[in-house]
Amino acid sequence: MGPELEDAALRVMRSGRVLLGPELCAFEDAWAAAVGAHSAVGVGNGLDALSLGLRALGVGPGDEVLVPSHTFIATWLAVVHVGAVPVPVDVRTANADWDPEALAAAVTSRTRAVVPVHLYGHPVDLAPVLQVARAHDLVVLDDAAQAHGARLGDRPVGGLTHATAWSFYPGKNLGALGDGGAVTTPDPTTAERLRSLRNYGSTEKYRHDEVGYNSRLDEVQAALLSVKLRRLDEHNARRAAAARRYDEGLAGLDQLVLPERSAGTSPVWHLYVVRTPHRARLREHLAARGVETLVHYPVPPHRQRAFADTPMAGLHLPMADRLATEVLSLPMGPTLGPDDQDVVIDAVRSFRA
Numbered sequence: 001m002g003p004e005l006e007d008a009a010l011r012v013m014r015s016g017r018v019l020l021g022p023e024l025c026a027f028e029d030a031w032a033a034a035v036g037a038h039s040a041v042g043v044g045n046g047l048d049a050l051s052l053g054l055r056a057l058g059v060g061p062g063d064e065v066l067v068p069s070h071t072f073i074a075t076w077l078a079v080v081h082v083g084a085v086p087v088p089v090d091v092r093t094a095n096a097d098w099d100p101e102a103l104a105a106a107v108t109s110r111t112r113a114v115v116p117v118h119l120y121g122h123p124v125d126l127a128p129v130l131q132v133a134r135a136h137d138l139v140v141l142d143d144a145a146q147a148h149g150a151r152l153g154d155r156p157v158g159g160l161t162h163a164t165a166w167s168f169y170p171g172k173n174l175g176a177l178g179d180g181g182a183v184t185t186p187d188p189t190t191a192e193r194l195r196s197l198r199n200y201g202s203t204e205k206y207r208h209d210e211v212g213y214n215s216r217l218d219e220v221q222a223a224l225l226s227v228k229l230r231r232l233d234e235h236n237a238r239r240a241a242a243a244r245r246y247d248e249g250l251a252g253l254d255q256l257v258l259p260e261r262s263a264g265t266s267p268v269w270h271l272y273v274v275r276t277p278h279r280a281r282l283r284e285h286l287a288a289r290g291v292e293t294l295v296h297y298p299v300p301p302h303r304q305r306a307f308a309d310t311p312m313a314g315l316h317l318p319m320a321d322r323l324a325t326e327v328l329s330l331p332m333g334p335t336l337g338p339d340d341q342d343v344v345i346d347a348v349r350s351f352r353a
């Protein structure tokens with residue numbers, strides 16, 4: 001995509017318009033259409049997409065927000081940044097989905113919102129989440145930072161809840177060449193609120209109706225993202241093919257749990273995450289054969305020092321603790337070729353615990 005990306009960046013630089021201009025509008029329209037939302041609002045990064053999304057939906061100080069126990073810490077940070085309290089619900093699988101009964105049981109009179117996370121690119125079944133939300137008058141903001149293009153049935157993630165937060169961090173399935181993010185929503189009023197919040201709480205220059213932020217997706221990043229969006233489906237299809245190849249090549253191994261696939265969903269394989277009780281030794285074995293692996297994530301949010309002085313530190317979240325010791329991300333991406341994959345598969349198969 002080099003030449004197309006260079007053209008896009010130069011076009012913006014020569015235009016002289018670098019913020020809140022036509023490139024942002026064009027990308028927002030394209031992204032809203034791609035995910036089946038009424039509107040997309042570009043913001044500075046995924047963390048801001050989450051916190052501005054919560055603010056736009058009326059979440060604030062004193063509110064409790066249900067979050068998965070197993071996720072990237074940004075999901076929890078956003079809740080804290082709007083003055084609310086993250087209330088983790090222990091997950092059922094590494095894909096960060098919940099048992100609907102556990103979710104309902106965590107609701108209190110102070111609960112205001114739920115933030116499901118489509119972790120590793122696996123869409124969370126939103127129907128039971130929305131049902132709990134309706135029963136208790138909660139808003140739902142889904143964290144889709146790892147799920148660009150994922151589908152539930154034939155409906156893309158992005159227009160199925162009150163609002164959806166996206167990150168365009170370079171390593172995501174749709175990544176900018178720097179930081180970027182967006183919120184998509186089916187609701188025009190929420191979109192207007194977000195446009196104000198991202199721009200100092202202002203819709204008219206030097207009139208400020210609320211205490212806003214400065215969090216904008218700039219024109220260069222928007223232009224680059226428009227180029228990359230045209231290849232998203234193709235890149236996701238390549239990831240899906242690689243996931244199938246791993247599933248076949250790694251089937252039937254003792255003490256290696258392959259990623260779960262939920263019926264009726266189309267995951268986008270941001271990561272291919274296996275589980276094993278012998279993680280440290282498997283990692284070493286793979287590294288010695290030239291295979292780099294990563295761990296998403298080695299320390300669950302409730303064990304982070306950032307939350308050491310909060311009630312979250314004392315929580316009993318056995319699945320989150322267990323996943324932190326067992327998950328292992330194998331190489332995955334649109335440029336991973338079959339030969340590379342065979343090296344990984346052979347290396348995993350030759351491991352003896």
Ligand SMILES: *Cc1c(COP(=O)(O)O)cnc(C)c1O
Nearest residue numbers: 045046047072074075145167169
């Ligand atoms: C990347 C990520 C974020 C944060 O996005 P940034 O753009 O890095 O701020 C939030 N949630 C999840 C699940 C992520 O993977």
